[in-house]
Amino acid sequence: MLRLVVIAGLVLLGYWYYTGPMQDRQASPAQQAQEYARQMNACMRQEARIAAGAGMAGMMPESGDVESVCADRLKLERREGQWMARDD
Numbered sequence: 001m002l003r004l005v006v007i008a009g010l011v012l013l014g015y016w017y018y019t020g021p022m023q024d025r026q027a028s029p030a031q032q033a034q035e036y037a038r039q040m041n042a043c044m045r046q047e048a049r050i051a052a053g054a055g056m057a058g059m060m061p062e063s064g065d066v067e068s069v070c071a072d073r074l075k076l077e078r079r080e081g082q083w084m085a086r087d088d
Helices: 002-019 029-056 066-074
Strands: 076-079 082-085
Touching: 029 066, 029 076, 029 082, 066 076
Parallel strands: none
Antiparallel strands: 076 082
């Protein structure tokens, strides 16, 4: 019985370690840039849908730069061809 409790405790400890401290590791800069690019693409698609909906409703769509609007919203900037977090 004690052996079963020890094994279950080790399994739970391993699960806690894997889901806790192991998951808190920082992503590599390449992974972060990839995630920021995905967020920018999603934001620009959403802005395009909003502009299309406004145009279909007869409203004059704002002719602003969608990329800069999304970059401001997500607090990103383009550095060396990749989206990176702004250093505010």
